[in-house]
Amino acid sequence: MKPNKLIKWLAMSGVAIGSVNMAVAQEDDTIKVGILHSLSGTMAISESTLKDEMLMLIEEQNEKGGLLGKKLEPVVMDPASDWSLYAEQARDMLTGDDKVDVIFGNWTSASRKAVLPVVEEENGLLFYPVQYEGEESSENIFYTGAAPNQQAIPAVDYLRSQGVERWALLGTDYVYPRTTNKILEAYLKEHGVADEDIMVNYTPFGFSNWQSIVSDVADFGSQGKKTAVVSTINGDANVPFYTELSNQGISASDIPVVAFSVGEQELSGIDTGPLVGHMAAWNYFMSVDSDANYDFIDNWVEFTDDETAVTNDPMEAHYIGFNMWLEAVREAGTADVDAVKDSIIGVTVPNLSGGSSAMMPNHHITKPVMIGEIQDDGQFSVVWETSGNVAGDAWSDYLPESQNLISDWRAPLRCGKLNVESMTCEDGAGDE
Template identity: 45%
Template sequence: MGRTEKKPVRLMLLVFAVILALAGCGKANEPAAGTTETGGEKAAEESASSGDAGGEIKVGVLHSLSGTMAISEVSVKDAELMAIDEINAKGGVLGKKLVPVVEDGASDWPTFAEKARKLLSEDKVATVFGGWTSSSRKAMLPVFEELKGLLWYPVQYEGLETSPYIFYTGATTNQQIVPAVSWLLENRGKKFYLLGSDYVFPRTANKIIKEQLKAEGGEMAGEEYTPLGHTDYSTIISKIKAAKPDVVFNTLNGDSNVAFFKQLKDAGITSKDLTTLSVSVAEEEIRGIGTDVLAGHLAAWNYFETTDTAANKTFLDNYKKKYGADRVTADPIEAGYTAVYLWAAAVEKAGSTDVEKVKEAAKELEWDAPEGKVKIDGATQHLYKTARIGEVQSDGQFKELWNSGEALKPDPYLKSYPWAASLSSGS
């Protein structure tokens, strides 16, 4: 009796289980819009959290559109938006349209951190392109590391930093400051006066320069710092005149450069009397300061508008066509533009906007940038870049006086320089 009575019951239970299993499939197991069949709900969640949903991918653009740094950062924002438009015109990324979410850091470091958090947490962007000053980058860094977002930072900086969530498309010190100091010592004199804005980049850069001067036979004539936005340089210029340096190495940023160079000229000091080399004065700043003031002064960068590459010719044509023939390009503008294309290439290679997959795909990625071929160093997430020194001409452009001849491997901790051993605090 036992076995023959249990068979119908077992059969009914089996049929009931099959019905439940079939009911559990249906729509729940169908691929969500914007995901693949292999991704399912997990892929949908990843897409939503990385700005990749439906037929669009949201990306953040975060620069100072107001305040003292707007003179420099607005044009970087313009170049990044142009790159996004160009990529969209070619079909987007992974067949999806890039949608920029633009925010204003307002030349205020806490605001940069706040806006970065908004872009990642609320707007759910796939990546962020932004920043200029090292203070803005330092303020954003813990936000990106906490939320595991991705920042592409486009400006030369003081080095001694790496982050798994930042790609540095501007120069580190061995690609700009260190070769510039060596060139100046060989060509312009041994006595240096250091002048900078009072924040992270100038103070750290000058710390490096002082060690290099000791090692390479230079000497210090003076060192001064002023707050960002400072406009009265009469006292400092008097000190410079009294010190009689061969070189003023200038790490001022923003509007302060306008005041300093105009007051230097008013004091009767021209480029024929004193060599001034800047690392934050490019073509865009020349427009704001004036060629009558800056002609003959020097700057160290990795790109000038006059850089002779096929990619630069196309970049210039497109930039001036979009924003006006009177607009100029500059190193950070080009580095911001390059950052967008590198991220897009890494996403295509990864087949995903997932941050960890993009980071892996970006290792050793090469691209023919307007400055020349660049490559992402997988170990540091910095670029291989060519160092250049240029002289401001009367037309507002730079005449290249020297370049490194090849793209230099990034060395953010200056490990290849014995004299820098005491400066490096990271790995």
């Protein structure tokens, strides 16, 4: 048995124990849904929840009668937080014995970049649920997380409306923070912020020696202008960062921190008492007030059998993506990839914040943007929200190299990187 097969077998046997329904579904009359999330290694902390969520959604759909009269069958693999293994297993899913009809998966941009050539070559479908840096549009990938204009820019606008004049952009050293901060810097300068009022700092993954950086930020913020920290610090490094902030006595009323990678799940590892008032920008918070959300939370608590289970933004993204895919398959009458690719554009499904989200021609979706302040119970309270949905923009308007680019995967154009000035497709014409 190949190691991949072994892992898959193990994962599947786990699934079979978890749900009796699955055993009933037989090979031929099922539609296969690939779930490509790391269940071991560093990323397991974030991704294993999404695997469970997908299993829940599939189980719910099967209870409702499946899709097109067929049962949905999950195919779970564990890429073990190894980027190249993501690509390998995606290929295995698309070409191996299973031949999945759709993949829900990935978390980090690095893993998405690894899978991208595979899904394009094998003509698969990938739903990617995490906020990311933009500057990408693939015919085969649907980006249900936020693009920078659906998270970073509105957050900065909110802070500016609160009187912030100095900006410390702190991030982990990899592609998402670097691109996001590049966009933010360009955006801030366009709005008249001087060079010396912007501080940029990058730290390695899992960084924990925050003392001198936090003390630098405190110093930066003590020059008489209202200062805020925009944090793209990723994962594990957040807990020591916030601990250091509270120990050095920096509260949200002195220097507020708005984070793009800190959600309910990350906060479950921190005592949030000293962090009350610091902010996060997302398209969904667990505290969002809507019946759809309360139903989702109830189902999730029941599924995980854990009263304290939390939901977060990438989970909502998968919820939206899964429902969009279902709708598109129903509309197309088949789970065939090419048919679904065409029918999904324009599909509108309810999201968890009480509105609905639509799939755009650039394979991004429309969502509301919210700013939440951390509460002492580890939840966020929404203090600001865009008046309507914001459409995801694949190519940022604030970077000189991409301001003329758009993406449109509809029939005549079929181009992910169209230069509107020269009207040429920079990565060549689409498949057809």
